[in-house]
Amino acid sequence: MTIQCPTPRHEDERVLLGHGAGGRLTAELLDTLLLPALGVPPGPLEDAAVLPPVGLPVISTDSFVVSPLFFPGGDIGSLAVHGTVNDLAMRGAEPVALAVALIIEEGLPLAQLRSVVESLGKAAAEAEVPVVTGDTKVVGRGAADRLFITTTGVGRRIPALHPSAARARPHDAILLSGPLGLHGTAVLSTREGLGFEADIASDSRPLHRLVRALAPLGGDIHTLRDPTRGGLAATLNEIAAASGTGALIEESAVPVPGPVATACDLLGLDPLQVANEGCLVACVPEARADDVLDAMRGVPEGAAAVRIGRTTAAHPGRVELRTRVGSHRVIDMPLGEQLPRIC
Amino acid sequence: MRYLDEYRDPELAQSLLDRLRRVATRPWRIMEVCGGQTHTLVRQGIDELLPAGLRMIHGPGCPVCVTPLETLDRAMAVAARPEVTFTSFGDMLRVPGTHTDLLSLRARGADVRVVYSPMDAVRIAVAEPDRQVVFLAVGFETTAPANAMAVLHARRLGLANFSVLVSHVLVPPAMTALLADPDCEVQAFLAAGHVCAVMGWRQYEPIAARWRVPIVVTGFEPLDLLEGVLMAVEQLEEGREEVENQYARAVQRAGNRHAQQVVAEVFRITDRTWRGIGPLPASGLELAPAFVSYDAARRFRVMDVRSAEHPECITGAILTGAREPTDCGAYGVRCTPRTPLGAPMVSAEGTCAAYFAAGRTRAAPAGSPP
Numbered sequence: 001m002t003i004q005c006p007t008p009r010h011e012d013e014r015v016l017l018g019h020g021a022g023g024r025l026t027a028e029l030l031d032t033l034l035l036p037a038l039g040v041p042p043g044p045l046e047d048a049a050v051l052p053p054v055g056l057p058v059i060s061t062d063s064f065v066v067s068p069l070f071f072p073g074g075d076i077g078s079l080a081v082h083g084t085v086n087d088l089a090m091r092g093a094e095p096v097a098l099a100v101a102l103i104i105e106e107g108l109p110l111a112q113l114r115s116v117v118e119s120l121g122k123a124a125a126e127a128e129v130p131v132v133t134g135d136t137k138v139v140g141r142g143a144a145d146r147l148f149i150t151t152t153g154v155g156r157r158i159p160a161l162h163p164s165a166a167r168a169r170p171h172d173a174i175l176l177s178g179p180l181g182l183h184g185t186a187v188l189s190t191r192e193g194l195g196f197e198a199d200i201a202s203d204s205r206p207l208h209r210l211v212r213a214l215a216p217l218g219g220d221i222h223t224l225r226d227p228t229r230g231g232l233a234a235t236l237n238e239i240a241a242a243s244g245t246g247a248l249i250e251e252s253a254v255p256v257p258g259p260v261a262t263a264c265d266l267l268g269l270d271p272l273q274v275a276n277e278g279c280l281v282a283c284v285p286e287a288r289a290d291d292v293l294d295a296m297r298g299v300p301e302g303a304a305a306v307r308i309g310r311t312t313a314a315h316p317g318r319v320e321l322r323t324r325v326g327s328h329r330v331i332d333m334p335l336g337e338q339l340p341r342i343c
Numbered sequence: 344m345r346y347l348d349e350y351r352d353p354e355l356a357q358s359l360l361d362r363l364r365r366v367a368t369r370p371w372r373i374m375e376v377c378g379g380q381t382h383t384l385v386r387q388g389i390d391e392l393l394p395a396g397l398r399m400i401h402g403p404g405c406p407v408c409v410t411p412l413e414t415l416d417r418a419m420a421v422a423a424r425p426e427v428t429f430t431s432f433g434d435m436l437r438v439p440g441t442h443t444d445l446l447s448l449r450a451r452g453a454d455v456r457v458v459y460s461p462m463d464a465v466r467i468a469v470a471e472p473d474r475q476v477v478f479l480a481v482g483f484e485t486t487a488p489a490n491a492m493a494v495l496h497a498r499r500l501g502l503a504n505f506s507v508l509v510s511h512v513l514v515p516p517a518m519t520a521l522l523a524d525p526d527c528e529v530q531a532f533l534a535a536g537h538v539c540a541v542m543g544w545r546q547y548e549p550i551a552a553r554w555r556v557p558i559v560v561t562g563f564e565p566l567d568l569l570e571g572v573l574m575a576v577e578q579l580e581e582g583r584e585e586v587e588n589q590y591a592r593a594v595q596r597a598g599n600r601h602a603q604q605v606v607a608e609v610f611r612i613t614d615r616t617w618r619g620i621g622p623l624p625a626s627g628l629e630l631a632p633a634f635v636s637y638d639a640a641r642r643f644r645v646m647d648v649r650s651a652e653h654p655e656c657i658t659g660a661i662l663t664g665a666r667e668p669t670d671c672g673a674y675g676v677r678c679t680p681r682t683p684l685g686a687p688m689v690s691a692e693g694t695c696a697a698y699f700a701a702g703r704t705r706a707a708p709a710g711s712p713p
Contacts, residue, residue, distance in 0.1 A: 060515040131519055162668065267459075268434070268692075318702070325565050327388020330702020335680045337458065339433030 001282045015108045018253060020138025029136065037117040037254040039124070039133045049132035051097055056157035057243035058062070058093035059157035060084055069116060071190040074184070074200030074277075076149055077120030082204050082277055083228070084153040085127050090224045092161030092278065093128035101150040102134070106141045113137065120252035123172070127206040137227060160218035161211070163282075167222040170313035173289035175282040177302045178203060180232055181260035189263065203278030210280065210301040217292055223283035226276065230334045232273040235281050236319040237333040240311075243283075245318040249309035249331065273334040283311060303337075312313060359569040360392055367576050370396030374521070374664055376514060377535030378405030378692030379472030379563050385697040386438045395574065400528065400664035404535055405519050406482040407434050407690035408616045408662060412650040414510040415440040418479050420645040421508060422453045426473065427643070430464040431479040433457045434690045439683055461493035461507075465544075468497065468505035477639045480507040485537045487511050487628055488587075488602035491609035493636050494630070503692045508638035509629055512615055514538050515546050516626035521663060522554045529664065531575040533561040535570070536590035543598025547586045553586045561589040609634055612621045618686055619658030656685030661694050667705060668695040 010328045016320045017027040030045070039185040056212075058106050064080045074082075100120065104113065124131050189196035207226065214221050223243070227235035232254070256271045279300065284292045289307060296302030319331040359502040377379055378593045380400045384390045389492050403409055419440050421427035429445070436457065449455035454474070458464050461478050469477035480490040490507065497505040514535065521527050534547055539560045547558045555579035561571030568710050571589045578585060588594055608631070615627025640644055640646050652658070654671045660666035668687070678684040687693035 075403060194459060320702075323387045323565075324351045324353050325360075325387050325389060325392065325569075327391050329386060329388050330700075332700055332702060337438060 038121040058155040060087035061152040074204035077116040078123035080149040081123035084151040088155035089211040093155030099152040100134040103148040104146040163224040168243035168283040172283040172311040178279035181271040181274040183277040205278040245311040246315035369483040374400040374529040375533040376402040376404040401694040403662040405692040408686040508639040511628035511663040531557040536562040655683040668698040
């Protein structure tokens, strides 16, 4: 019987259960792969990170279980940063620090893990937010789908801003910072091999700079929300429910890129219900709408910002769409996963 | 996008509506046969813009809705088997059978996968030779050619682990059955453009002549529908009963001959029970004798199942246009997309689901602004 060292030496090797057992394999995975990729400076690893005083702290946590791990315009690593940075930003906060937990399925190629974590580290660096603590677990084959990431973000509230879904008021203008449907259709197309990948890339990106640009408008920024899962339809319904206002959206004003519209038409999906990761909805007083649009358009993330409708006192809690042909329909909360239709 | 925009132009829509208002001198009742057209009508609120008295009746053309309950129960029985990978288009997953639906079955451990083409199912069968891969082959004439191609391809590859659960339905027998009903209110039809793209419209000519009913082959964009309605109203006003083609950019009189040949090779016409409507003679397709070895119902011996519709569901009256979804006591209360009692509440093309998604309530019946 020969004893073989189980330590991985080749990039074509895979994550083993032992990589999560807390022993030497775990230490090696951290030292050679995870910490360098995340940009964590060398030094003793403590059980928790001490943060400097952050003014009014804001916290958000989110789990990322996207399949596939890699898609046009991003991957699960960059998404795990952008999603949490954006959740902080939607409460008017800038990110201060991130904590990242990885749940890895046994057998994941180390090369894929490295690629994801490097992307996560790069996204964090670009968002100017350090990863200060984390956790790594390995679960048996079949207990997870390759890799799940949970990201917790601590942020600092920008003093002038206090947006909330509940603060939308009747007669606010509803603004949208970018085109709809890119992330959801990019992921679906890649996952299912539908062939739209060449035309559609996810809009995944951090939005805190866009929100920072709105700081001079202060309390006039009533509501900020990023229309992720459930898309614009879910977000507007959440705002309507939380604030007790109604919303009226102009279909002709909603920016849906051509390839997204085509993909949705073919698959029977509603672009209003498709997920986004790089745009936000803002409710602001009608009188300040142009100022807010100018501020949004002054940063790259908001270059395509448009007004898509207004809030209304006429039908509290209900979202309506004025269709292209001039009729009205209710935009309901999406039920669950959208299922492509038969024909 | 520009291509699509041309068929959604608000000014053109308005001018078509103006023409309709000028042309329509009497109340008329027009049925759009296809669920996709129902979806566009309701989603765009077109039916609410039509001249007063011009009523759209929603037809039986939602393939998800009319798939027989027995077929669904067979599908559940096959999908529950441990050796089976059951494949289906997404919108079939939520349709309730007698006891459960495919989505619930998947949550309990069945290997149920959404595919976007029957060829995807064939590819799974190639990639996973140890699994029995079954494809639920339902729908109208539109999906039949691709399903037939998948069976032919599986035979070419010599696949022993691929089979199909077939329950295709055909549009003309359904139209004939509706017209034969003495209570039928339909005065003109919008025929489904994509069905005619495959089959052409020759088979509609005897229907138009015998029943003296105008039939307009119509597309799916808002302007297609408005133009289709206008053409139908013009015929009604002028006392004509012809088959006309609004959807000339996609449909020819003879249809797609190659697709028809493939369908004729793999399938044969059979009697079919439509969910909610009942048995209609010669209204379905089943596998031809040469292909019965690909019949999943035979392979897994699920021919005999006991099925029972939910007693409260008025699917039949909905699918024949006799009742509106908002007429149903369960609509929006006990029957919602989350808890559908019947198929029309499941598919996006189902009339009840289209009404529900558009926020139509029993308090505000169709025809009044939401």
